[in-house]
Amino acid sequence: MKNVFLLITAFTLAVNITAQSPVLKEAAPSTAGVSAERLSRIDKLIQEYVDKKWIAGGVALVAKDGKIVYYKAIGYDDINTKEQLKRDAIFRIASQTKAITSVAIMMLYEEGKLLLNDPVWKFIPEYKDQKVLDKYNAADTTYTTVPAKRAVTIRDLLTHTSGIGYAQIGSPEANAIYYKNGIVGGIGVDNIVLGDKMKKLGTLPLLHQPGEKWTYGLNTDLLGYVIEVISGLSLDEFFKKKIFEPLGMKDTYFYLPKSKYARLATLYTEDAQKQVKIMDETLNLNGSVLRDFPATEGTYFSGGGGLSSTALDYAIFLQMLLNKGEYNGKRILSPTSVRMMTMSQFDKIEWPANKFGLGFSVYTEKSEAVSPLSAGSFDWGGMFSSTYWVDPKQKIVAQFFLNQFPNSHGEIHEKFKILVYQALSK
Secondary structure, X not given: OHHHHHHHHHHHHHHHHHHOOOOOEEOOHHHHOEOHHHHHHHHHHHHHHHHOOOOOEEEEEEEEOOEEXXXXXXXXXXXXXXXXXXXXXXXXXXXXXHHHHHHHHHHXXXXXXXXXXXXXXXXXXXXXXXXXXXXXXXXXXXXXXXXXXXXXXXXXXXXXOOOOOOOOOOOXXXXXXXHHOOOOOOOOOOOOOHXXXXXXXXXXXXXXXXXOOOOOOOHHHHHHHHHHHHHOOOHHHHHHHHHHHHHOOOOOEOOOOHHHHXXXXXXXXXXXXXXXEEOOOEEEOOOEEEOOHHHOOOOOOOOOOOOEEOHHHHHHHHHHHXXXXXXXXXXXXOHHHHHHHOOOOEOOOOOOOOEEOOOOEEOOOOHHHOOOOOOOOEEEEEOOOEEEEEEOOOOXXXXXXXXEOOOOOOOHHHHHHHHHHOOEOO
């Protein structure tokens, strides 16, 4: 009888261990049904772009079934000294920050601190009785407004349907109105405070009626301030305590500790021939953007674009989502919330085959006709030419980190996707 009990106990323990969500580990591609030989085509692709001086270098990571089957740095960190890029280089991830902020909002949702249909003014009074841009005079930046038909909600912010635009990189109207009122895009800014700018943003006109259409904008920066108001923590502290430390993300920050300054990847731009060159210390983008802002003691925590991270750290975050909210025994979100985030919430976006979830572009059956990604996959990227995706059907987490703006050769990201999938055995 004792032996039977021990056998049952051992079997139960084995089942529980097997059922645990994958934790990322490097493994031979063949153990995940991936061809190492065909994956090597990624090396050739990146090296070709480096040799043609279209990019300086990049870090690519692919994980399948929780196994890291490809993880390489190819090219240069410094094209002048020929210093090689390293796998643990810290990249400015820009709008890849949005996924982390969206997860943080859903954590508060799960704690009963907010509802997705709550009006933003419930947390930030400046967003009550908002106006919508009616007529705009480009000659002197004056405008008229009409009343908003309803309040902007948390869901509107998550789906980019609020009518809030982008400062510095948005429409001419948004750029002008926001610039005149000191609103910034949130990347590489001086010592200003998130709450001050987000309160001011609430007094400015929306670009269209809430829920009317999809407009990429400062929605996620505003969500970052909602998190600060509800939690009583700075966005920096909330991320650290609630997401980064539990997941073991040791290299993700708004502003790097001085001990990690040397690991910040060099930021590149292009010359007139569309060839890569090191960016000047300050980028003029409808206002100054500091090139090396992560290596400063900044005070502005942009939930829409301020973080820097490594390929491995961000892959851990993505694997948590693929694991339906859990990683290495730490549950960040429930499977239900991950399902909500990664299903269609709004279908009138710029890419007809895709829909938009709560923070991500979501692939559909129509998408499968034009992309190797499976229906149900979700993705996004960043201003400095970085991209990621998660494919729940194929159990894939993948990303390609560059640090370059602009990048006229951005098609390399689509080619990277193709080369990942052509290496699968099924």
